[in-house]
Amino acid sequence: MIMAHTVRRGMALICTILVMITVPMPLAAQEYRYIDAGPLAFPGAQGWAKHTPGGRGGEIIRVTNLDNDGEGSLRAALEASGPRIVVFEVGGVIDLDKRSIRIEEPFVTIAGQTAPSPGITLIRGGLQVQTHDVIVQHLRIRPGSAGGGPGAGWDFDAISVFGGWQIIVDHCSLTWGTDENLSASGKRFVGDTPKDWGQAAAHRVTFSNNIIAEGLAHSTHPKFEHSKGSLIHDHVNDLLIIGNLYAHNVERSPLFKGGVSGTLVNNFIYDPGQRAIHYNLAALEWAGVPYVNGRVTAVGNVMRLGPSSWDGLPFFMLGGDGDVDYHGADNIAVDRIGQPVPKFGRYTTGAARIIEHDAPLDWPAGLEARSAQQVEQWVLANAGARPWDRDEHDVRVLANAAEGRGAIIDNENEVGGYPEHEETRQPFDPALWDLDTMQPLDPATLDRSRKARGT
Numbered sequence: 001m002i003m004a005h006t007v008r009r010g011m012a013l014i015c016t017i018l019v020m021i022t023v024p025m026p027l028a029a030q031e032y033r034y035i036d037a038g039p040l041a042f043p044g045a046q047g048w049a050k051h052t053p054g055g056r057g058g059e060i061i062r063v064t065n066l067d068n069d070g071e072g073s074l075r076a077a078l079e080a081s082g083p084r085i086v087v088f089e090v091g092g093v094i095d096l097d098k099r100s101i102r103i104e105e106p107f108v109t110i111a112g113q114t115a116p117s118p119g120i121t122l123i124r125g126g127l128q129v130q131t132h133d134v135i136v137q138h139l140r141i142r143p144g145s146a147g148g149g150p151g152a153g154w155d156f157d158a159i160s161v162f163g164g165w166q167i168i169v170d171h172c173s174l175t176w177g178t179d180e181n182l183s184a185s186g187k188r189f190v191g192d193t194p195k196d197w198g199q200a201a202a203h204r205v206t207f208s209n210n211i212i213a214e215g216l217a218h219s220t221h222p223k224f225e226h227s228k229g230s231l232i233h234d235h236v237n238d239l240l241i242i243g244n245l246y247a248h249n250v251e252r253s254p255l256f257k258g259g260v261s262g263t264l265v266n267n268f269i270y271d272p273g274q275r276a277i278h279y280n281l282a283a284l285e286w287a288g289v290p291y292v293n294g295r296v297t298a299v300g301n302v303m304r305l306g307p308s309s310w311d312g313l314p315f316f317m318l319g320g321d322g323d324v325d326y327h328g329a330d331n332i333a334v335d336r337i338g339q340p341v342p343k344f345g346r347y348t349t350g351a352a353r354i355i356e357h358d359a360p361l362d363w364p365a366g367l368e369a370r371s372a373q374q375v376e377q378w379v380l381a382n383a384g385a386r387p388w389d390r391d392e393h394d395v396r397v398l399a400n401a402a403e404g405r406g407a408i409i410d411n412e413n414e415v416g417g418y419p420e421h422e423e424t425r426q427p428f429d430p431a432l433w434d435l436d437t438m439q440p441l442d443p444a445t446l447d448r449s450r451k452a453r454g455t
Contacts, residue, residue: 047206047240054109054135058083088115096125112138116426155179185233201235230254259292271306281322314345
């Protein structure tokens with residue numbers, strides 16, 4: 001009995017050791033080696049995340065239906081584990097039915113460019129990225145009010161990044177968010193130092209070439225008015241926002257919160273409501289914690305006021321209680337008739353300061369900015385999902401930005417409502433694609449058979 005008991009204890013100990021060896025510790029407890037060299041994620045990738053592999057070399061998972069869940073669905077593909085490249089053999093609309101999709105398993109590439117025309121649109125929900133090494137390209141995400149009235153109590157980002165790193169959101173169309181259209185955040189004040197806090201927040205993130213527009217104002221958010229472009233929450237760092245169109249958002253195009261380090265390059269901000277770019281360290285949220293200066297670099301951006309904009313709205317505004325270090329160069333900020341507007345403004349009366357610097361504060365290796373005079377035309381031609389195959393809503397937003405039209409809206413029905421594309425199908429042929437970058441070997445591979453009129 002004693003020998004048998006000892007053997008059982010020994011076997012249990014061996015099993016415990018094997019489990020400890022074979023089951024990985026949570027990534028937060030491991031030493032992660034950032035990828036700062038090697039191939040780009042795709043041609044033109046930029047920023048601190050530009051070398052992320054995403055799902056390179058992993059399993060190709062085909063999305064074969066427009067169902068909200070189950071085998072063959074986008075949700076199932078994103079909930080799978082291991083490196084993976086998500087491709088589409090179906091085009092149309094996926095109704096998330098107020099259940100956003102969480103991406104919790106790392107090393108994934110979502111290749112919306114592989115879908116047959118008119119591409120993939122998600123409605124009534126969004127994507128939540130809560131892991132690392134993720135590439136999202138060429139999706140349209142339009143959460144909308146989902147049938148709810150003002151203050152109904154649900155709020156959706158089109159895409160949110162929470163605590164992740166080495167993430168690229170590129171060439172997506174993100175509209176009708178009832179919280180933000182695109183955001184980055186994380187847990188606050190985790191650890192003992194500002195460096196620790198930055199590791200717990202989203203970091204090494206690129207938002208590039210997206211349409212970030214028409215956040216719904218008086219919609220379902222419990223705070224009521226909530227038309228917001230991008231919230232970049234406290235401690236987020238190594239963030240590049242480049243080549244995007246921000247249009248028809250009341251605020252947050254973008255908003256940087258306390259201690260953020262962010263770089264804005266070659267964005268076109270059109271028709272901001274009461275604020276465009278702003279910084280705010282909120283004292284109530286930092287109670288008892290020493291303030292950390294924000295770091296904002298803005299180069300080669302264009303802001304043009306529109307029908308919804310406050311008269312004389314400044315390019316950059318300061319609120320709250322913390323100082324911000326700021327570098328700005330070659331930015332154009334004008335009203336509706338092309339007259340300059342102020343560079344700086346304030347919307348609180350505290351002692352916080354804008355501390356100007358002559359050189360960029362944070363600048364990714366190899367980044368070259370376009371001249372601001374080139375930006376408006378370039379962004380309108382290139383931003384958003386599937387520029388070769390635009391849908392009717394992207395055509396409308398881009399045309400209005402070009403012509404000085406459009407306005408902030410409260411409900412998606414004011415501009416035509418949710419899209420109702422018929423389901424389309426086309427098999428995915430890996431021989432037609434560079435599977436390392438998910439670029440087509442021949443541009444003719446990109447399907448445009450159902451592109452909207454006006455493109």
